[in-house]
Amino acid sequence: MNDAAILPADWPAPQNVCAFTTLRHGAGASxxxxxxxxxxLRSGDDVQTVARNRVExxxxxxxxxxxxxxxxxxxxxxxAEPGFDEPEADAAIxxxxxxxxxxxxxxxxxVVFAADDGSEVGAAHAGWRGLAGGVLEATVAAMQTPSADIVAWLGPAAxxxxxxxxxxxxDAFVAHDPRAASAFAATRPGHWRIDLYALARQRLxxxxVGRVFGGDLCTITDPQRFFSHRRDQRTGRMATLAWLRPLQ
Structure with a gap:
């Protein structure tokens, strides 16, 4: 799928698995x-405009x-099998x-997950809190596919x-696993730069889940393509979508 408004997932998923992240520009009217x-819808933007963007x-x-x-x-x-009622959750399969x-x-x-046989997909929202809490592990555990038969893609993040x-x-990450310290680089007293991608790969x-792709982009430093709350405070939201086409 080639379109200026999206970033397709670059991973060896089955042909019936579709996944991409929308970009900041190229579509929409906000x-x-x-x-x-x-x-x-909860970003502070005009609700009707966002609704039109979703229709587009x-x-x-x-x-x-x-x-x-x-x-x-x-x-x-x-x-599992979410409906249209917008449940309180941070992952779905x-x-x-x-x-x-x-x-x-x-x-x-x-983070998007796919079964090797094309029978199942999952998608998770992993900020530092969710990542530290185990949202990726919970998503893998909720899938019926054995973890060795799952491939994952890490979409654009800070x-x-x-x-x-x-x-x-x-502290939250190191308390869970001392090896997590390798994903932090000291900057000033009491502060570190964090590598979410490295932590995700470690957790997965x-x-x-040993086959993990993506994880080489930065939303903060790429304002032309990505929204960033850390950079701009008031800003929009990108969507990462995943679904299965019927197997032929």
Whole structure:
């Protein structure tokens, strides 16, 4: 899928698995500071404009159904076969062709999962809180596919050269696993740069998912393509979508 408004997932998923992240420009009608393809209803943007952007998303990319949006709370709840009621959760899985999973981000890391046989997909919202809490492990555990038969893609997130955090974040990860310290670089007293991608790979490997792709972009330092809450405070949200086409 080649379109200026999206970043396709670059991973060796089965042919019936579709996944991409929307970009800031190339579609949509939101005005600054939400310009232009803002898909987040809770971002402070005009609700009707966001609704139109969501309709454009469905039509422009010929989605098989309206996305199943979540009410994301930086937790670890995983919903199986989500409906349109926007459940409070930060990850979802489906084995139903045509069900479009959706994750909203603007620095947090979207992670997409696919079964090797094309029978199942998952999508997770992993900011530092969700990542530390185990949302990726919870998503893998909720899938029916053995972890060794799952491939994952890490979508655009705050990168390790620009994302600075405080003591409580370092403590949260190191308390779970001392090896996590390798993903932090000291900057000034009580502050570190954090590599969300490295932490995700570490967590996924421990969960049995060894094939992980993506993880080389930075939302903070690329304002032309990505929304970033850390950079701009008031900003829009990108959507990462994943679904199954019917197997031929």
């Amino acid at each position: 005005l600054p500071p939400f310009d232009t393809f803002n898909l987040g 998303l469905i039509e422009r990319f010929a989605l098989p159904s309206a996305p199943r949006w979540l009410h994301q709370v930086h937790g670890t709840t995983v919903v 489906t084995r139903t062709p045509g069900t479009v999973l959706a994750i909203l981000t603007a620095d947090c890391m979207p 990168g390790p050269q620009a994302y600075e955090i405080g003591q409580e974040v370092l 490997a421990d969960a049995g």
